[in-house]
Amino acid sequence: xxxxxxxxxxxxxxxxxxxxxxxxxxxxxxxxxxxxxxxxxxxxxxxxxxxxxxxxxxxxxxxxxxxxxxxxxxxxxxxxxxxxxxxxxxxxxxxxxxxxxxxxxxxxxxxxxxxxxxxxxxxxxxxxxxxxxxxxxxxxxxxxxxxxxxxxxxxxxxxxxxxxxxxxxxxxxxxxxxxxxxxxxxxxxxxxxxxxxxxxxxxxxxxxxxxxxxxxxxxxxxxxxxxxxxxxxxxxxxxxxxxxxxxxxxxxxxxxxxxxxxxxxxxxxxxxxxxxxxxxxxxxxxxxxxxxxxxxxxxxxxxxxxxxxxxxxxxxxxxxxxxxxxxxxxxxxxxxxxxxxxxxxxxxxxxxxxxxxxxxxxxxxxxxxxxxxxxxxxxxxxxxxxxxxxxxxxxxxxxxxxxxxxxxxxxxxxxxxxxxxxxxxxxxxxxxxxxxxxxxxxxxxxxxxxxxxxxxxxxxxxxxxxxxxxxxxxxxxxxxxxxxxxxxxxxxxxxxxxxxxxxxxxxxxxxxxxxxxxxxxxxxxxxxxxxxxxxxxxxxxxxxxxxxxxxxxxxxxxxxxxxxxxxxxxxxxxxxxxxxxxxxxxxxxxxxxxxxxxxxxxxxxxxxxxxxxxxxxxxxxxxxxxxxxxxxxxxxxxxxxxxxxxxxxxxxxxxxxxxxxxxxxxxxxxxxxxxxxxxxxxxxxxxxxxxxxxxxxxxxxxxxxxxxxxxxxxxxxxxxxxxxxxxxxxxxxxxxxxxxxxxxxxxxxxxxxxxxxxxxxxxxxxxxxxxxxxxxxxxxxxxxxxxxxxx
Numbered sequence: 001x002x003x004x005x006x007x008x009x010x011x012x013x014x015x016x017x018x019x020x021x022x023x024x025x026x027x028x029x030x031x032x033x034x035x036x037x038x039x040x041x042x043x044x045x046x047x048x049x050x051x052x053x054x055x056x057x058x059x060x061x062x063x064x065x066x067x068x069x070x071x072x073x074x075x076x077x078x079x080x081x082x083x084x085x086x087x088x089x090x091x092x093x094x095x096x097x098x099x100x101x102x103x104x105x106x107x108x109x110x111x112x113x114x115x116x117x118x119x120x121x122x123x124x125x126x127x128x129x130x131x132x133x134x135x136x137x138x139x140x141x142x143x144x145x146x147x148x149x150x151x152x153x154x155x156x157x158x159x160x161x162x163x164x165x166x167x168x169x170x171x172x173x174x175x176x177x178x179x180x181x182x183x184x185x186x187x188x189x190x191x192x193x194x195x196x197x198x199x200x201x202x203x204x205x206x207x208x209x210x211x212x213x214x215x216x217x218x219x220x221x222x223x224x225x226x227x228x229x230x231x232x233x234x235x236x237x238x239x240x241x242x243x244x245x246x247x248x249x250x251x252x253x254x255x256x257x258x259x260x261x262x263x264x265x266x267x268x269x270x271x272x273x274x275x276x277x278x279x280x281x282x283x284x285x286x287x288x289x290x291x292x293x294x295x296x297x298x299x300x301x302x303x304x305x306x307x308x309x310x311x312x313x314x315x316x317x318x319x320x321x322x323x324x325x326x327x328x329x330x331x332x333x334x335x336x337x338x339x340x341x342x343x344x345x346x347x348x349x350x351x352x353x354x355x356x357x358x359x360x361x362x363x364x365x366x367x368x369x370x371x372x373x374x375x376x377x378x379x380x381x382x383x384x385x386x387x388x389x390x391x392x393x394x395x396x397x398x399x400x401x402x403x404x405x406x407x408x409x410x411x412x413x414x415x416x417x418x419x420x421x422x423x424x425x426x427x428x429x430x431x432x433x434x435x436x437x438x439x440x441x442x443x444x445x446x447x448x449x450x451x452x453x454x455x456x457x458x459x460x461x462x463x464x465x466x467x468x469x470x471x472x473x474x475x476x477x478x479x480x481x482x483x484x485x486x487x488x489x490x491x492x493x494x495x496x497x498x499x500x501x502x503x504x505x506x507x508x509x510x511x512x513x514x515x516x517x518x519x520x521x522x523x524x525x526x527x528x529x530x531x532x533x534x535x536x537x538x539x540x541x542x543x544x545x546x547x548x549x550x551x552x553x554x555x556x557x558x559x560x561x562x563x564x565x566x567x568x569x570x571x572x573x574x575x576x577x578x579x580x581x582x583x584x585x586x587x588x589x590x591x592x593x594x595x596x597x598x599x600x601x602x603x604x605x606x607x608x609x610x611x612x613x614x615x616x617x618x619x620x621x622x623x624x625x626x627x628x629x630x631x632x633x634x635x636x637x638x639x640x641x642x643x644x645x646x647x648x649x650x651x652x653x654x655x656x657x658x659x660x661x662x663x664x665x666x667x668x669x670x671x672x673x674x675x676x677x678x679x680x681x682x683x684x685x686x687x688x689x690x691x692x693x694x695x696x697x698x699x700x701x702x703x704x705x706x707x708x709x710x711x712x713x714x715x716x717x718x719x720x721x722x723x724x725x726x727x728x729x730x731x732x733x734x735x736x737x738x739x740x741x742x743x744x745x746x747x748x749x750x751x752x753x754x755x756x757x758x759x760x761x762x763x764x765x766x767x768x769x770x771x772x773x774x775x776x777x778x779x780x781x782x783x784x785x786x787x788x789x790x791x
Contacts, residue, residue: 001081002544005058011137013065014108015074016050021549022057024087030115031093031241032208034059035217037084038076042069043597043606044213044505046236049088050141061084061110062140067263068605072199084505089217094207097117099181100126102174103149104167104195106187107133108139109596112209113186114148118182121148132191136161152656155771167191168503175202182206182553185244187299196244202360208244210235213258215597215606217545218503219726220513220569221589223484227251232573237728238547251580254680258582259607269539271748301448320374320395329358329373337441338368340636345660352600353517355451356657357421358467362402371443374652380445383432385775386419386486388412390429394448403463409449410465411435414489415482415528415774417457417513420450421520422772424651459528464535468495473788475561476501476554478545478729481509482770483761484527484565485779494785499559501543506596509567511770513596514588514622515630546732561756563745563782564733565777568762569726573719574617578674581682583609587618587626587720594629611635611716615685617671618720619648624655624717627663637663638712642670642690642703668692669775674717686711727762733757741766750776750785756786 051060061231131642171478185195199206224235229246261538396405409416432443466731569587584595616627619641689708692701737753
């Protein structure tokens with residue numbers, strides 16, 4: 001938590017707040033910003049840093065009441081705590097000796113420009129500050145600005161303070177009387193635009209600092225993207241400062257108005273959450289037990305382990321040998337593969353939080369386990385990236401010892417309940433099942449994994465894997481996604497002190513922000529994380545390694561090994577005409593708003609425009625998650641994919657579920673451009689009609705343009721065409737060898753060019769499944785442990 005140290009009111013709706021944030025105060029630079037989440041219902045809002053006191057460990061922010069979350073922040077008093085502050089974010093200002101610099105600040109933009117003009121003055125520049133506001137009370141922090149300015153000019157619209165006029169009048173007076181080498185403008189977008197145009201008129205280089213809509217602030221969602229110099233830039237990563245001559249101001253104004261109507265309605269209606277507790281029940285660890293008891297109707301039928309005391313004491317080799325003799329291989333292969341019970345399509349398409357797959361009953365699980373031939377050399381294990389002892393846990397299910405089956409899973413997997421739900425077993429372990437060679441469906445390994453993990457959780461008899469005595473050696477994990485959690489679990493079992501640093505406010509990475517609850521409930525992830533915490537893993541949220549704290553600082557703190565599992569959080573766009581129109585979102589932004597921020601819940605502050613006619617572009621699992629989520633929010637949804645359905649990389653089960661729920665599939669079509677209405681909102685997509693040519697490098701037939709196009713009306717588009725590694729972490733590590741698209745280059749043992757740093761998951765692969773990322777984490781843990789043991 002971040003305690004408020006002081007508070008001052010500048011005007012009716014503008015407040016200055018000083019808050020504790022020691023790590024950020026120490027590491028921030030002029031031009032950086034932070035993301036603030038006031039409470040557990042609030043949205044993530046970017047704020048500029050007016051002052052940073054490294055000695056006191058505090059930040060000073062100036063906030064104007066605009067929406068729900070900013071109003072909540074302004075209503076806090078000294079001694080109150082802000083739930084989350086993350087930063088410093090963005091690229092720092094370019095501070096050098098230019099000569100004479102005019103710094104134009106408008107409204108609360110004066111607070112944002114203060115640390116920059118201070119640094120410019122300290123760098124030897126002549127600083128002339130032009131401060132503007134509608135009236136005297138809106139011209140803030142004048143004394144602070146004077147301290148580092150050679151001259152301060154004040155302009156007000158009504159003439160109540162300084163000279164009467166707008167900011168450009170004051171700036172032009174300076175330009176006309178003396179040589180100016182640079183102009184910097186921060187304030188309302190319209191003020192920055194005209195200040196930039198004025199500087200351009202006189203041939204003076206100028207920068208502006210853009211404060212756009214954001215969700216995560218780390219480049220993960222793309223909500224802040226703007227056209228700069230004809231190219232799409234992410235303000236949170238590439239900015240916030242840009243050459244004002246290159247900004248597409250019309251696009252900026254339209255995108256800034258994305259949620260204006262929603263904000264106006266929200267401010268007119270009291271938030272139901274204001275009179276309630278601050279924790280989301282769906283994500284609170286404290287509620288896991290209560291929710292689990294009501295998880296499935298079948299829970300009452302699995303209230304005890306099915307193995308008797310005599311059987312439990314019987315040596316495994318004895319009962320396992322007896323099991324093999326109970327049925328002949330032909331009898332086992334003749335058993336039909338179990339069908340997963342599911343919620344009815346018509347019902348589940350209306351519920352966002354209920355899991356589609358209900359889970360197996362004990363009887364179904366034991367029957368399916370009988371299909372396993374208990375092969376002497378199980379090829380299924382070879383197909384498992386984390387090396388689960390598959391026949392062992394399955395035979396314990398057949399034997400009725402469900403708890404031991406779960407225990408075996410946890411020997412090699414940190415997230416068995418997760419993997420049992422979202423891993424593509426049909427492409428991994430099940431693809432290597434001996435049944436397939438007998439023209440029989442593979443054993444439902446994934447369903448059985450989920451069953452064992454769920455049974456243990458719901459039984460109230462959860463156990464933890466054995467943990468070796470402490471080595472006293474600290475290791476750090478960057479990112480709490482699948483690879484990081486897998487690495488953390490293996491290292492803590494080996495006796496290492498493990499600290500996981502997560503940039504977001506929730507632990508779980510893509511498991512929390514990317515996968516909907518109807519596929520992977522948050523409470524399932526929370527239980528897996530709590531198990532790691534009970535084993536001794538330490539978790540720290542709101543910490544960006546490379547920003548909040550550096551790799552070198554981690555080493556100074558005594559960390560002997562570092563694993564980077566920061567994921568591939570940078571969304572890909574297609575770079576086509578109209579793609580930056582309002583209501584065209586990356587799948588990352590859409591799913592983060594709905595999953596992580598719970599934006600579809602009226603009790604939360606994060607805004608979400610709910611489309612009525614939604615196009616989802618792509619054919620992978622993320623595209624399926626997006627279209628199925630949009631369907632649950634009431635949209636008529638069409639999936640647009642450039643190849644045929646046979647080439648779709650999504651899991652067959654996900655495709656089946658999407659179709660059953662009423663999602664339309666428009667294959668062999670690909671967006672060429674988008675059309676927008678007068679407000680800049682997308683209203684139609686122009687699609688190329690495609691055909692399939694020869695196979696490409698992926699082995700799938702290459703899509704080719706036919707020359708024919710169709711136009712499809714829509715009011716929302718979700719782009720799910722893949723992600724790239726986020727450069728934020730790898731580019732902050734000196735001496736780290738990077739590969740294509742800023743992936744981290746590693747050896748077969750997952751070791752980077754810096755011996756103490758290992759990496760895995762999407763930051764290495766560029767895009768991977770949960771289980772492949774977990775396999776990387778396990779491999780890195782084994783390699784690092786071996787290295788540290790012999791140092």
